[in-house]
Amino acid sequence: MTADNPDATFFRSLEQKLHRPDIRRSRDAVRALLADAFVEFGSSGTVYDKASIIEALASESTAEAVLVPDIHDFAVLSLASDAVLVTYRSSRHRPDGTAERTTLRSSIWKLIDDRWQMLFHQGTVVPSP
Numbered sequence: 001m002t003a004d005n006p007d008a009t010f011f012r013s014l015e016q017k018l019h020r021p022d023i024r025r026s027r028d029a030v031r032a033l034l035a036d037a038f039v040e041f042g043s044s045g046t047v048y049d050k051a052s053i054i055e056a057l058a059s060e061s062t063a064e065a066v067l068v069p070d071i072h073d074f075a076v077l078s079l080a081s082d083a084v085l086v087t088y089r090s091s092r093h094r095p096d097g098t099a100e101r102t103t104l105r106s107s108i109w110k111l112i113d114d115r116w117q118m119l120f121h122q123g124t125v126v127p128s129p
Helices: 008-017 027-033 050-058
Strands: 034-041 047-049 070-080 083-093 099-112 115-125
Touching: 008 027, 008 070, 008 083, 008 099, 008 115, 027 034, 027 050, 027 115, 034 050, 047 050
Parallel strands: 034 115
Antiparallel strands: 034 047, 070 083, 083 099, 099 115
16 A cells, blocks of 8 residues: 555554554563654653653553543645655543544654554643633
8 A cells, every 4th residue: 555545544553553452561562563763742741752651652651551531533644756745633531531632733744664653753732711
């Protein structure tokens, strides 16, 4: 697949893999999904590279890891024949169903050696009303 006609379902599944606790805790799984030049501007304001985000996700608390977000307003835009921009809003909920946090997210996925890998990610917390 090229980015000329991106498959939103495919890219949504890639994004959702990085939300799953079993993937987040697997250094090998995260390593395979992220490009070597990966950079993240986290919702906390922290800037991560590939090595630091792999460690951060692997050491995430159980309570944090199980809060898999709901995804809304998912969109994919072709940037080049080998790159797409993904944007969406994620909402994490506590076990009682109340909203904990809503974040605007953007990712750039690049086709590298016949495999789609995340090159960039940014999360921006939406202030509570």
